[in-house]
Every structure is written in structure tokens, then in C-alpha cells.
Amino acid sequence: MAEERQRWGTNIGIVLAVAGSAVGLGNFLRFPGQAAANGGGAFMIPYFISLILIGIPLIWVEWTAGRYGGGFGHSSAPGILQVLWKKNPLIKYLGVAGIFGPFLIYMYYVYIESWCLAYAYYSITGQLSNITTSQGFVNFLSIYQGVDSSGTFSGTLPGFIFFLITFLLNVTVIYYGIRGGIEKLCTIAMPLLLLFGAVLVVRVITLFAPDPLHPDWSSINGLGFLWNPDFSALKSARVWLAAAGQIFFTLSVGMGVILTYASYLKKKDDVALSGLAAGATNEFAEVIIGGSIVIPAAFIFFGPNDIIGIAESGVFNLGFVTMPQIFDKLPIGALFGFLWFFMLFMAGITSSISIAQPSVAFLEDEYGMKRQKAVRIFAIASFILCQPAIWFIHRGVLDDLDFWGANFFIVLGATLEIILLAWVFGMDKAWKELHDGARLRVPRIFKFIIKFITPTFLLAILGYWFATDWWGVITMEGVADENVPYVLGTRLLLVGMLILLAILVRIAWQRHKRRENNQRSIS
Amino acid sequence: MTVGGWIFILLSWGVILSLLTYCYVRILSKDADNETDGSAELYPKVD
Numbered sequence: 001m002a003e004e005r006q007r008w009g010t011n012i013g014i015v016l017a018v019a020g021s022a023v024g025l026g027n028f029l030r031f032p033g034q035a036a037a038n039g040g041g042a043f044m045i046p047y048f049i050s051l052i053l054i055g056i057p058l059i060w061v062e063w064t065a066g067r068y069g070g071g072f073g074h075s076s077a078p079g080i081l082q083v084l085w086k087k088n089p090l091i092k093y094l095g096v097a098g099i100f101g102p103f104l105i106y107m108y109y110v111y112i113e114s115w116c117l118a119y120a121y122y123s124i125t126g127q128l129s130n131i132t133t134s135q136g137f138v139n140f141l142s143i144y145q146g147v148d149s150s151g152t153f154s155g156t157l158p159g160f161i162f163f164l165i166t167f168l169l170n171v172t173v174i175y176y177g178i179r180g181g182i183e184k185l186c187t188i189a190m191p192l193l194l195l196f197g198a199v200l201v202v203r204v205i206t207l208f209a210p211d212p213l214h215p216d217w218s219s220i221n222g223l224g225f226l227w228n229p230d231f232s233a234l235k236s237a238r239v240w241l242a243a244a245g246q247i248f249f250t251l252s253v254g255m256g257v258i259l260t261y262a263s264y265l266k267k268k269d270d271v272a273l274s275g276l277a278a279g280a281t282n283e284f285a286e287v288i289i290g291g292s293i294v295i296p297a298a299f300i301f302f303g304p305n306d307i308i309g310i311a312e313s314g315v316f317n318l319g320f321v322t323m324p325q326i327f328d329k330l331p332i333g334a335l336f337g338f339l340w341f342f343m344l345f346m347a348g349i350t351s352s353i354s355i356a357q358p359s360v361a362f363l364e365d366e367y368g369m370k371r372q373k374a375v376r377i378f379a380i381a382s383f384i385l386c387q388p389a390i391w392f393i394h395r396g397v398l399d400d401l402d403f404w405g406a407n408f409f410i411v412l413g414a415t416l417e418i419i420l421l422a423w424v425f426g427m428d429k430a431w432k433e434l435h436d437g438a439r440l441r442v443p444r445i446f447k448f449i450i451k452f453i454t455p456t457f458l459l460a461i462l463g464y465w466f467a468t469d470w471w472g473v474i475t476m477e478g479v480a481d482e483n484v485p486y487v488l489g490t491r492l493l494l495v496g497m498l499i500l501l502a503i504l505v506r507i508a509w510q511r512h513k514r515r516e517n518n519q520r521s522i523s
Numbered sequence: 524m525t526v527g528g529w530i531f532i533l534l535s536w537g538v539i540l541s542l543l544t545y546c547y548v549r550i551l552s553k554d555a556d557n558e559t560d561g562s563a564e565l566y567p568k569v570d
Contacts, residue, residue: 227524227532228527229528280546287535
């Protein structure tokens with residue numbers, strides 16, 4: 001028999017938990033690189049338009065659908081989609097995407113999160129300050145990942161130990177449940193994360209122009225590199241797609257995570273204002289904190305000529321190679337390095353616990369398991385499935401998992417959710433549901449946006465992908481020959497997982513049916 | 524930083540900070556006098 005349904009303790013608790021899910025490494029590392037490479041301040045025009053036309057509507061759709069599904073005792077996508085479209089027995093199978101997608105991201109995200117914990121440790125113990133050159137930091141990261149077997153560390157052992165610590169922390173938080181684990185962690189970690197971020201922003205901005213030989217290499221000009229608008233960029237479809245992609249990536253919409261979190265709300269709990277607050281918190285962390293640390297700091301120490309290459313060097317390079325070099329040049333840089341990496345770690349753990357919860361909720365709700373047993377099963381399965389990303393990172397496994405989990409499945413999931421809620425469940429009913437217990441009257445224009453504009457936008461993104469990229473992705477274009485067996489193996493594993501999840505959904509609903517028949521025959 | 528840069532940064536920060544303040548003031552005022560008690564109010568069960 002299932003335990004009594006879990007609930008959030010406070011409204012601020014779920015807002016911080018959803019915000020924690022959304023605020024991740026991408027807020028501090030991906031956003032500034034994207035903005036700098038796509039028109040600077042002008043990037044914010046398609047960014048805010050995408051936020052209004054895609055991000056905020058999807059936030060409200062997921063919060064509304066999640067709370068509704070939770071009212072029927074379902075906290076994961078198969079059950080929630082099934083109550084939205086009761087007459088279609090197949091729709092629950094499409095809901096598998098809402099468990100598979102987050103689980104897939106979990107398979108590599110916890111490992112990356114553990115790098116942040118490791119680097120926080122290496123910063124505060126002074127081990128990073130022994131490195132003096134840019135290549136030294138590149139080598140340090142490679143050796144830590146086990147890509148290169150010579151140098152400071154041996155193989156992946158330290159990396160694996162930090163992974164184990166991070167993994168156990170995640171499992172422990174999930175073990176204590178929604179109120180005792182997730183909500184408790186997020187109400188401590190989120191304010192702390194924002195505080196650490198604010199300290200780092202103040203430190204970077206108040207550096208002004210520390211090098212008298214280069215008075216132009218200042219924090220204000222660094223901000224200018226990110227914010228000076230280049231309106232010609234707005235003519236490029238690539239820039240608009242990058243902005244839409246960033247909104248998707250940053251808000252955790254389409255994954256099934258918000259569905260699960262919102263399902264633990266009560267029927268009359270607000271979703272309109274809470275959803276908006278979680279989105280606003282994410283934007284604060286991304287635009288104000290994320291936009292004011294990496295790029296201005298790199299501009300101050302590397303100058304206008306190198307900054308373009310740095311901004312386009314990718315998330316890992318920015319976070320784990322460029323930033324440690326900058327902290328190395330600061331007084332008490334070890335402390336600031338620790339604040340930076342521990343901030344990233346907190347952003348990571350508040351996200352990873354959220355992507356674990358849909359799987360645990362599925363076992364609890366659809367198989368009637370106690371939470372502790374569901375967490376144990378999840379822990380064993382995810383520990384095994386995290387291994388390919390750790391041991392074959394240099395073989396393109398992590399990149400492939402990232403493409404399917406953090407790109408393809410979230411767009412697919414979001415398209416499915418919004419069409420189901422707005423067109424199958426019915427927009428009038430959905431609008432009423434959104435306003436049930438709401439502390440905010442959503443402008444009526446959003447009824448039109450949710451029904452017509454957002455689905456069109458999403459279908460256009462999916463269509464564009466199928467028209468331009470899908471064949472290259474399927475045929476592994478650009479994957480080095482020696483990596484093909486590893487990437488292929490990863491994809492076969494993913495197909496196997498999808499089939500297994502579909503079978504688990506089928507068995508669960510057969511059990512539901514048997515139980516209902518038994519109850520009918522008894523009564 | 525150019526004038527355009529200042530305009531974009533001030534506008535973006537202004538919009539986000541205003542929205543954030545509005546949301547949290549309303550949510551915190553609600554939470555202060557209405558902590559949830561953990562009891563469930565479920566929808567009617569439909570087969």
C-alpha cells in the first residue's frame with residue numbers, strides 16, 4: 001500500500017525548489033557565452049520575446065497540469081498525461097518521455113556536478129593555485145576526468161570519489177522526501193547560492209581596471225562586451241533559435257520535473273504566481289548574476305582580443321579553465337574560487353534532485369512502493385547507468401546523452417504537454433484550472449498565446465530540427481570513427497531503457513485495472 | 524560600454540528585479556499567514 005501522499009510545507013518551499021531545479025550550471029556558464037556570441041544586448045530582445053511566448057506559458061502549463069494530475073494521485077508524466085486525456089489509453093506511453101528525459105540527464109549531470117564539488121575543495125585547499133598557465137588548467141581538468149593518465153592525479157580515482165560523495169548526497173536528500181529533503185535543501189541552498197553569486201558579482205565589478213597598462217580592460221567594458229547591442233544579429237534566424245533554446249534550457253520546462261513538483265500541491269494552492277516567481281528567480285540568477293561574473297572577469301584579465309575566443313570556448317572551458325585562472329590572479333582568490341565552485345555545486349544539486357524525483361514518484365505512485373524502497377531502486381539503477389558518462393567521457397558518450405536529454409526530449413515533451421492541455425484537455429478548462437486558487441490574474445492574452453503561439457513556436461523548432469539536423473544526428477555525422485561504437489552503444493542503451501519504461505508503464509496500468517476490478521467485485 | 528549597452532542592461536535588470544520583488548512580496552505575505560498543513564484536498568476520483 002502506498003504511503004500518504006507527500007505535500008510541500010510552504011508556498012515559498014515549492015517556489016525555491018522549482019527555481020532550484022531551473023537554476024543550474026547553464027545560468028552562469030551557458031547564458032553569458034550565448035549572449036556575447038549572439039548580438040550582446042540585442043540578444044535580450046529575442047530572449048525576452050521567447051520568455052513571454054514560450055517560457056512563461058510553458059511554466060503555467062506544467063504547473064497547472066502537474067497540480068491537476070497530483071489531484072488524481074499521479075506525480076509522473078504517464079499518469080498525469082493519462083488524466084488529461086482519459087479516453088486515449090496510449091497517451092500514458094508518450095508520458096514515458098517525462099521520466100526518461102530527466103533520468104537521462106541525471107546519468108551525466110551528477111558527474112558534472114561532482115566536478116564543482118571537487119574544484120571547490122581544490123580551491124579552498126590551494127591546489128588550484130599551484131597551477132600557473134592556461135594549459136596547466138586544461139591538463140588539470142583532463143587528468144581529473146581521467147582522459148590523460150599522466151600528471152598530477154592518477155586516472156579517474158579522485159573524480160570517482162567526488163562522484164560517489166555527490167551521488168550519495170543526492171540520494172540522501174531524495175530519501176527524506178519532498179518536505180523533509182528537497183524542500184529543506186532548497187530553502188537553504190537557494191538563498192545561499194544567490195548570496196554567493198552576489199558576493200562574486202560585487203567582487204568582479206569592483207575590480208574596475210586593475211592593470212594600469214590596460215586601462216580599457218575594465219569591468220564596465222566587460223559588461224559592455226556582453227550588453228552593447230548589435231542589432232544586425234536580429235536578422236539571423238540562428239540568433240532567434242539560440243534565444244529560444246536558451247529559454248528552454250534554463251527554465252527546466254518540457255522535462256517533466258515541474259509536472260512532478262507541482263503534483264504535490266493541493267487543489268487550491270496557487271500555481272500562477274508561484275510559477276512566475278520561480279521563473280523570475282531563475283532569470284535573476286541567469287541575467288543579473290550569470291551575466292555579471294564570467295564575461296566581465298575574463299575581459300578584465302584577458303582583454304578584448306581574447307574574450308571572443310573565451311566566450312565561445314564552451315561551458316566547461318569557461319567554468320573549469322578560465323575562471324580558476326582568474327581567481328588565481330585575485331587576492332584571496334582561493335576563497336573566491338571556493339565561492340564560485342560551491343555556488344555551481346549548489347545550483348547543480350538543486351537541479352539533480354529534481355530530475356531524480358519523476359522516476360522515484362513513478363515507482364511510488366504507480367507501483368505503490370514506499371518512498372525508501374523507490375529511492376533504493378532508483379539509486380541502484382542510476383548508479384549503474386551513470387558509469388558510461390564517467391568512464392567514456394572522452395568517447396563522446398556525455399555529449400550524446402546531453403543532446404538527447406537536454407535538447408531533443410525537452411522540446412518533444414513540451415510540445416506534447418502544451419498540445420494536450422490546450423487542445424485535448426481544453427483551453428477553457430485549463431484556464432479555469434490555472435486560476436483555481438491563483439494569487440495572480442493572468443492577462444487574457446496568454447490564453448491565446450498558450451493555445452496558438454507557443455505550440456506553433458514549438459512545432460516550428462521541432463520541424464526545423466527534423467528539416468536540418470536529424471539525419472546528421474542519426475547517422476552520427478561528425479562523430480570520430482573510433483568513437484562510433486561507444487556512441488552507438490549509448491543509443492542502444494537508451495532505446496533499451498525506453499522500451500523497459502514502456503513495459504513498466506504497461507504493467508503498472510494492468511495492476512491498476514486488476515485492483516479496480518477486485519474492488520468492484522468486493523463491493 | 525555604449526549608451527545602448529547601458530539602456531539594455533538597465534531595462535533588463537529593471538524588468539527582472541521588479542518582477543522578482545512583486546512575486547516574492549506577495550508570496551511571502553501569503554506564506555506568513557497561511558502555512559500549508561500537509562493535508563490533501565484531492566480531486567474526485569474518476570475511472
